Amino acid sequence: MDINEILKKVDHTLLSQTAGWKEIKAICDDGIKYKTASVCIPPSYVKSTAEYAKGRVKICTVIGFPNGYNTTAAKIAETRDALENGADECDMVINLGWLKDKKYDLILDEIRALKDVCGDKILKVIIETCLLTDEEKIKMCEIVSESGADFIKTSTGFSTGGATFEDITLFKKHVAPNVKIKAAGGISSLADAEKFIESGVDRLGTSRIVKIIKGGN
Numbered sequence: 001m002d003i004n005e006i007l008k009k010v011d012h013t014l015l016s017q018t019a020g021w022k023e024i025k026a027i028c029d030d031g032i033k034y035k036t037a038s039v040c041i042p043p044s045y046v047k048s049t050a051e052y053a054k055g056r057v058k059i060c061t062v063i064g065f066p067n068g069y070n071t072t073a074a075k076i077a078e079t080r081d082a083l084e085n086g087a088d089e090c091d092m093v094i095n096l097g098w099l100k101d102k103k104y105d106l107i108l109d110e111i112r113a114l115k116d117v118c119g120d121k122i123l124k125v126i127i128e129t130c131l132l133t134d135e136e137k138i139k140m141c142e143i144v145s146e147s148g149a150d151f152i153k154t155s156t157g158f159s160t161g162g163a164t165f166e167d168i169t170l171f172k173k174h175v176a177p178n179v180k181i182k183a184a185g186g187i188s189s190l191a192d193a194e195k196f197i198e199s200g201v202d203r204l205g206t207s208r209i210v211k212i213i214k215g216g217n
Contacts, residue, residue: 001194003213004035009197011060011089011182011205013040015157024049030210031057037203038089043082050086060089060122063114066158068093068128072110079117089122090114091153091182091205096128099136104143111147124151124182124203130161137167138174145176151203155185162186168199 012034014027024045031039031053038058041049046061053059063078064070070078079090092114098106115123125147127140144152152175154163162185171181183196184205193209 001197003190006190006193006197006204006209007034007036007213009202009204010034010036010193010209011038011040011184011203012036012210013157013184013205013207015040015042015062015065019045021045021048025052027207028053028057030214034210034213036210040091040205043078043085043087046082046087047085058088059086060091060124061087062156063090063092064095065091065093065126066156068095068126069097072106072113075110076113076117079114083118083121087121089124090118091124091126093126093128093156094140096131099127099132099140104139107140108143108147111144111149115148115150122150124153125149126153126156126184128156128159129154129164129167130159130185134170137170141171141174141179145174145179149179151180151182153182153184153203153205155183155205157185157205159185163196165195165199168196168201172200 012031027039038060040060043061061082064075125144163183180202182203183201187206188208
């Protein structure tokens with residue numbers, strides 16, 4: 001697979017708690033140079049990154065990250081703030097406690113509320129697969145399909161595991177055709193990136209792919 005085909009599906013990511021502007025700027029420069037799908041950065045850096053990038057790369061940020069148990073009102077406020085600051089895409093974390101409690105209507109309503117704020121901007125729904133049973137994953141495929149969100153996403157990268165090929169296979173079987181898939185967490189080689197794309201993934205959340213290309217290995 002052509003390396004540019006991989007790069008255009010990469011959300012070039014830096015969500016470290018200690019990342020400062022120097023690191024964020026470097027991620028942005030790499031995203032512009034290598035023509036990645038977006039750069040995924042902390043909400044507090046969206047405005048300065050938008051001002052710096054001037055539309056040369058899409059800006060993605062995170063909502064309710066990484067635990068997802070913020071109130072819906074707080075997530076709505078975060079989303080609105082991110083968009084006003086220049087975000088093009090938002091990756092939200094679901095309320096996992098609600099899923100465990102089978103409060104499916106609350107989860108659906110929350111996703112719909114955030115998508116309503118996003119409008120034509122992209123909303124991705126992180127379900128944190130490593131903490132879920134297959135039954136819960138399938139239920140979330142159904143909820144995301146019904147919600148109007150653009151993507152279902154495997155992981156935050158901050159929990160006990162990341163994307164697996166088994167989960168992508170399950171997603172492909174159970175999401176509606178209009179829902180795209182983002183794999184994130186632990187994608188550390190070009191071979192894995194290519195395999196995820198061949199499995200049906202539309203986006204890859206990773207910091208490693210650009211580093212590998214820059215390093216030439």
